Amino acid sequence: MMTRLDIPALVLKNQDLGEGIFLLAVCAPHIASIAQPGQFCMLNAGSPGTTDPLLRRPLSIHDADGETVLFLYRVVGKGTRLLAAKRPGEEIQILGPLGHGFAGDNERKSLLVGGGLGMAPLLFLAKRRAKERTIIMLGARTSGELVCADAYRPHADELIISTEDGGLGRPGLVTAPLAERIESAARDASALQVLACGPWPMAKAVAHLCQRHEIACQVSLEARMACGTGLCLGCAVPRSGGGYLHVCTDGPVIDAALVDWERTP
Numbered sequence: 001m002m003t004r005l006d007i008p009a010l011v012l013k014n015q016d017l018g019e020g021i022f023l024l025a026v027c028a029p030h031i032a033s034i035a036q037p038g039q040f041c042m043l044n045a046g047s048p049g050t051t052d053p054l055l056r057r058p059l060s061i062h063d064a065d066g067e068t069v070l071f072l073y074r075v076v077g078k079g080t081r082l083l084a085a086k087r088p089g090e091e092i093q094i095l096g097p098l099g100h101g102f103a104g105d106n107e108r109k110s111l112l113v114g115g116g117l118g119m120a121p122l123l124f125l126a127k128r129r130a131k132e133r134t135i136i137m138l139g140a141r142t143s144g145e146l147v148c149a150d151a152y153r154p155h156a157d158e159l160i161i162s163t164e165d166g167g168l169g170r171p172g173l174v175t176a177p178l179a180e181r182i183e184s185a186a187r188d189a190s191a192l193q194v195l196a197c198g199p200w201p202m203a204k205a206v207a208h209l210c211q212r213h214e215i216a217c218q219v220s221l222e223a224r225m226a227c228g229t230g231l232c233l234g235c236a237v238p239r240s241g242g243g244y245l246h247v248c249t250d251g252p253v254i255d256a257a258l259v260d261w262e263r264t265p
């Protein structure tokens with residue numbers, strides 16, 4: 001049985017990649033040994049022994065290798081700003097791994113689609129997939145936001161990049177090359193699966209596209225989280241057919257068909 005742990009993890013590296021994006025590596029052998037692509041951890045960004053900030057911050061597992069767990073994150077507010085100030089040798093309290101990761105089979109062609117920092121969990125996922133059956137599509141507003149794109153290249157048959165300002169790769173949204181691939185392969189829909197992570201509008205567009213062509217689709221969802229473990233019920237998203245799903249325990253990776261996209265943000 002998988003055991004999630006609340007542990008002090010030693011910071012090994014916290015690299016400023018530019019554009020407010022950081023790559024954090026921590027030594028957390030147990031989490032690294034059981035983590036699955038798509039799972040996340042709750043990180044305590046405050047100093048040890050303090051309760052400010054009170055709430056931990058959820059971050060996807062970017063990669064797990066040997067004893068090391070990596071996170072790729074953007075500085076947006078107080079918690080991530082404190083996280084960015086952590087130096088090698090300091091400790092961070094981490095709860096994880098949490099939630100459900102990506103499922104799906106290795107026999108199908110996988111289209112991995114990441115929007116912005118939604119690319120974070122896709123590296124770990126790509127490493128666990130058969131390279132020749134994997135196409136990675138990464139989209140961002142600008143080329144500067146695609147700080148880690150080269151790390152994905154060795155793990156896919158093809159890497160397709162789009163930027164909204166046209167600074168790198170195809171100009172426009174990542175959903176455009178996705179739509180082309182899906183349409184050209186639509187007659188063989190059962191041989192395809194889409195595994196996506198990104199902001200809500202992207203997730204919604206990907207879900208609709210897949211639904212139209214009857215292609216299996218899993219999306220990693222983001223919701224404001226207080227506990228990350230199913231206790232606070234703060235991360236509810238509407239379930240198709242009524243009721244709610246909780247992103248921390250039902251997800252964050254959820255079959256797109258289970259979400260009521262008309263009632264989402």
Ligand SMILES: Cc1cc2nc3c(=O)[nH]c(=O)nc-3n(C[C@H](O)[C@H](O)[C@H](O)COP(=O)(O)OP(=O)(O)OC[C@H]3O[C@@H](n4cnc5c(N)ncnc54)[C@H](O)[C@@H]3O)c2cc1C
Pocket residue numbers: 040055056057058059060061071072073074075076077078079080081117120121221222223224225226252
């Ligand atoms: C499952 C999951 C995985 C995530 N993975 C990544 C990742 O790999 N890389 C990355 O850069 N970001 C990721 N995020 C978003 C990240 O959690 C937020 O950017 C971060 O919590 C912001 O904290 P803050 O204190 O800097 O910002 P503030 O806006 O000051 O945060 C205030 C509160 O809102 C919560 N919050 C703010 N934005 C979000 C958000 N988008 N999602 C959930 N809670 C939020 C914070 O946890 C905090 O409790 C993920 C979110 C979820 C739910």
Ligand code: FES
Pocket residue numbers: 224225226227228229230231232233234235236246247248249
């Ligand atoms: S974050 Fe508390 S129930 Fe999901």
